Amino acid sequence: MTTITENPIAENKANRLTVTKSGGKMVADYWENIFTARERGQQVVWYNGSAVNPIFQAAGLEWAHGEAFSARLAAQHLEVPAQQAGAEYGYIGELCSYARTHLGCAVLTERARQATEAGVAAEGHNGIVGMIDQQELASRLPAPDFFVNAYAGCSTGQQWDEISYRVFGKRVPIFNVSLPFLWGNGKDAGYLTGTEWDDASRYVVEQLRELITFIEGQTGRPFDWDALRQNMTYIKRASELRREAMALCRAAPTPATYWDWIANIAHINFLPAGQELVDYFAAVKDEILWRLDNGVGGIASERYRLYFDGMMNWNKLGWLAKKFAAYDVAVVAGRYTHNAFWQEPHLIDTEDPLLGMAQHYLLCPTNHGVKTLKHLMLRDIDDYGIDGMVFHSSRTCRAFTNPQRLLGNTAQKQRGIPSMFFEGDVADASFYRDEILQSRLEAMLESIDIRRSRAQIA
Numbered sequence: 266m267t268t269i270t271e272n273p274i275a276e277n278k279a280n281r282l283t284v285t286k287s288g289g290k291m292v293a294d295y296w297e298n299i300f301t302a303r304e305r306g307q308q309v310v311w312y313n314g315s316a317v318n319p320i321f322q323a324a325g326l327e328w329a330h331g332e333a334f335s336a337r338l339a340a341q342h343l344e345v346p347a348q349q350a351g352a353e354y355g356y357i358g359e360l361c362s363y364a365r366t367h368l369g370c371a372v373l374t375e376r377a378r379q380a381t382e383a384g385v386a387a388e389g390h391n392g393i394v395g396m397i398d399q400q401e402l403a404s405r406l407p408a409p410d411f412f413v414n415a416y417a418g419c420s421t422g423q424q425w426d427e428i429s430y431r432v433f434g435k436r437v438p439i440f441n442v443s444l445p446f447l448w449g450n451g452k453d454a455g456y457l458t459g460t461e462w463d464d465a466s467r468y469v470v471e472q473l474r475e476l477i478t479f480i481e482g483q484t485g486r487p488f489d490w491d492a493l494r495q496n497m498t499y500i501k502r503a504s505e506l507r508r509e510a511m512a513l514c515r516a517a518p519t520p521a522t523y524w525d526w527i528a529n530i531a532h533i534n535f536l537p538a539g540q541e542l543v544d545y546f547a548a549v550k551d552e553i554l555w556r557l558d559n560g561v562g563g564i565a566s567e568r569y570r571l572y573f574d575g576m577m578n579w580n581k582l583g584w585l586a587k588k589f590a591a592y593d594v595a596v597v598a599g600r601y602t603h604n605a606f607w608q609e610p611h612l613i614d615t616e617d618p619l620l621g622m623a624q625h626y627l628l629c630p631t632n633h634g635v636k637t638l639k640h641l642m643l644r645d646i647d648d649y650g651i652d653g654m655v656f657h658s659s660r661t662c663r664a665f666t667n668p669q670r671l672l673g674n675t676a677q678k679q680r681g682i683p684s685m686f687f688e689g690d691v692a693d694a695s696f697y698r699d700e701i702l703q704s705r706l707e708a709m710l711e712s713i714d715i716r717r718s719r720a721q722i723a
Contacts, residue, residue, distance in 0.1 A: 276591070277587050277590070278566065278590035278591055278593070279522075279563075279565075279587050279589075279590040280561070280562060280563055280564055280590075281522075281524065281525055281528070281563075282521050282525045282528075282549065282552055282553070282563075283552065284545070284548045284549050284552050285528045285529065288528065288529060288531075288545055288549075289528075291532060291541065291545065292531045292532070292536065295531075295535075295536050295537070296334075296337065298327065299327055299328075299329050299406070300406070303407045307327045308325075308326050308327065308410045308484060309326070309327045309328070309329060309407045309408070309409050309410055310326050310327070310328050310409060310410065310412070310413055311328075311329050311331060311409035311411075311426070311429065312329070312330060312331070312412065312414065312415065312426075313330070313331040313367075313414055313415070313416055313422055313425050313426055314414060314415040314416030314419075314422050314442075314626075314629075315415040315416070315417060315625075315626035315629065316534055316606070316626075317413060317415050317442070317473075317476070317622075317626070318535050318537075319493060319496040319497055319618075320473070320477060320480065320493060320622075321413075322492070322496050322537055322538060323488065323489050323490070323492035323493040323496055324477075324480045324481075324488060324489070325484065325486065325489070326484070327407075328535070329406060329407075329409070331364075331367040331425065331426075331429075332363045332367070333531060333534065334366075334367060334370065335362070335364075335366035335367045335370075335691075335692050336363070336579045336691070336692060337531075337579075338692070339362075339366070339579035339580045339691070339692035339693075339694070340579045340580070340582055342580065342694075344362075344366050344580075344692050344693075344694075346369070346373075347366045347367075347370045347373060348362070348366050348369055348693065349369070350369035350370075350372045350373050351365045351366065351368045351369030351372060352369075354372050354432075356368055356369070358661075358693070358695075359660075360421070360661060361419075361421045361425075361662060361691075362660075362661045362690050362691050362692035362693040363661075363662075363692055364425045364428075365661075365693075367425070367429070368428060368432065370406055371429045371433065372432055374406055374407075374408050375432055375433055375434075378408055408433065408437075409429075409437055410437070410438075411438040411439065411440070411483050412426045412430060412437060412438070412439040413439075413441075413476065414427075414440070414441045415441075415442035415444065416444065417444035417446075417626060417627060417629035417631065417632035418444075418446060418629050418630075418632030418633075418664050419631055419664040421664075423441065426441070427439070438483065440475075440476055440479045442469070442472045442473070442476055442626070443472060444465075444469060444627060444629070445465045445468060445469075445627070446632055446634075447461060447465060447627060447632055447633050447637065448461065448634040449461070449633060449634040449636045449637045450634060450636065454636075455637075456637050456640055456641070457609065457612075457624075462624075462627075465627055466623050466627065467620075469623035469626060469627060470619050470623045473619050473622065473623055474619070494615055494616060494618060495538075496538035497538070497615050497618040497621070497622070498615040499539055499540065499542055499543055500533075500607055500613070501610045501613040502543050503532075503533060503538075503542045503543045503545070503546045503607075504533060504546075504606075504608070504610040504613075506543065506547050506549070507529070507549070507606075510546065510549050510550040510553050511526065511598070511602075511603060512648075513550070513553050513554065513557060514553065514563075514597060514598070514649070515648055515649055517570065517650060518563070518564070518567035518595065519562065519563050519567065519570070519649075520553045520557050520561065520562060520563055521549075521552075521556070521563045522563040522595055522596050522597060523573050523596040523597060523598060524582065524585070524586035524596065525563065526599075526603070527582060527601075527602060528582070529546075529549065530577075530606060532545055533546075533606045533607055534606050562595070563595055564589075564590040564593065564594070565590065565593075566593045567593060567594075568593035568594070569592070569593060569594045569595065569653065569713060570594075570595050570650055571589070571594055571595070571596045571651065571652060571654070572596070572597065572598055572599060572642070572645060572646060572649070572651045572653070572654050572655065573598070573599035573600075573655045573657065574599060574654060574655065574656045574657070574672060575599075575600070575601065575655075575656055575657025575658065575659055575662075575665055575669070576601055576657065576659045576691045577601060577691065578657060578659070578689040578690060578691065578697060579691060579692055580690075580692065580694040580697065581689065581697060588699075588702070588703075588706075589706070592706060592707075592710060594710070596655065597650075597651065598648075598649045598651070600630050600638075600642065600645075601630060601665075603645060604628075604641050604645075605630045607625055608628065609624070609625065609628065612624050612625065630665070631665055635668050635671050638671075638672060639671075639672065642672055642675070642676065643675070643679060643680065646676065646680055646682060651680075651682060652682065652713050653682055653683050653684065653685070653710075653712075653713055654672070654676050654682060654683070654684040655685055655687075655706075656669045656673060656684060656685065657687060657688075657689055658686050658687065658688050658689075659688075659689060659690050659691050660688055660689070660690045660693070661690055661691065661696075662690070662691055669686070681716070683709050683712045683713065683716075684709070685705040685706060685708070685709040686705065687701055687702040687706075688701065
């Protein structure tokens with residue numbers, strides 16, 4: 266196993282894709298556009314869960330995704346004021362930190378509105394947490410004209426916008442899209458097949474039609490179906506390029522890692538559909554092809570290929586990329602990146618897109634029974650030549666962590682692959698302990714080395 270000094274990331278062995286720098290500007294521009302929506306007279310919808318944003322875009326709205334804003338604050342290490350605001354409002358630390366951060370944002374935004382209406386200056390301190398956050402944080406997020414909730418596989422998600430509705434004094438309309446859980450236990454049930462799949466797909470399509478009717482009532486305009494078709498044409502092509510680029514990473518050494526795909530989630534998940542989105546993922550694929558042609562890997566020296574199961578620990582994205590690379594570990598794929606975010610583009614009929622959209626909303630990686638989760642994990646293990654499993658047991662995301670022990674046992678029994686677990690969180694840095702990750706990672710890599718040695722002897 267690789268020998269590590271007391272400071273394992275003194276030398277950065279991670280070789281992240283350079284195209285993500287331009288991708289970062291796209292994300293920053295998107296949020297700046299949201300922050301200035303009111304100045305431009307735009308209606309704003311807050312939403313959580315599935316990527317229903319192509320519908321909002323076709324309706325001429327600006328859209329702010331709750332998890333995305335919470336993740337952005339955490340990635341920038343700016344989440345604490347919003348979380349403290351949520352705590353003072355009464356939201357305990359065990360609540361999903363995505364929700365807790367975003368609800369804190371709602372509190373700050375509403376207090377800023379109240380201060381403005383009362384003629385009280387809101388500069389500097391917000392009066393809730395006693396921290397200077399007005400320019401950087403939640404109060405820059407414009408208050409919503411209405412909410413849309415489209416959460417799959419997560420009970421917190423369904424309640425999140427309901428509580429936001431209360432924070433804003435029950436003045437803001439709300440629409441909920443109900444997404445059935447895919448148990449996958451029927452005799453004919455399978456991934457993308459069976460009666461349960463067909464029935465659930467049709468059920469969600471009807472709700473999307475109702476959502477569009479609701480939006481027409483909020484905007485006072487007829488819905489632009491041609492714009493939706495165009496949006497989904499762009500998204501389908503961007504997704505195809507993304508999946509093609511991911512498939513190229515089956516090569517060893519891999520030209521890009523899980524951390525690169527994490528850095529690209531925002532683009533496929535909630536950025537506006539358009540040619541710029543397609544061009545971006547074309548550039549991602551081109552850089553990966555160039556790396557393959559020139560023998561350039563995603564890390565300096567690949568000795569181990571691991572699979573990451575769990576929501577991203579956004580506070581530690583750069584740190585974890587460097588940490589694993591220091592051990593010559595390429596984290597190649599993961600459930601969060603590879604089994605979500607328009608991952609089955611062949612389902613999208615660009616002329617009649619609602620069915621394919623509904624089906625993708627059902628394919629959230631927290632919305633499957635264990636049978637399907639095992640199938641997807643074993644498929645990825647085989648496709649990407651995985652040596653071991655890394656389970657991020659996110660402290661406040663129980664929907665993602667609940668099946669992880671079962672998945673780890675399956676990987677061991679059916680593929681002989683060891684697992685490690687470490688605790689962290691999606692947006693609350695206080696739950697992460699680096700020494701635990703390091704010791705457990707070293708132990709798993711040692712077990713992989715032993716397995717390889719025995720195989721050579723045999």
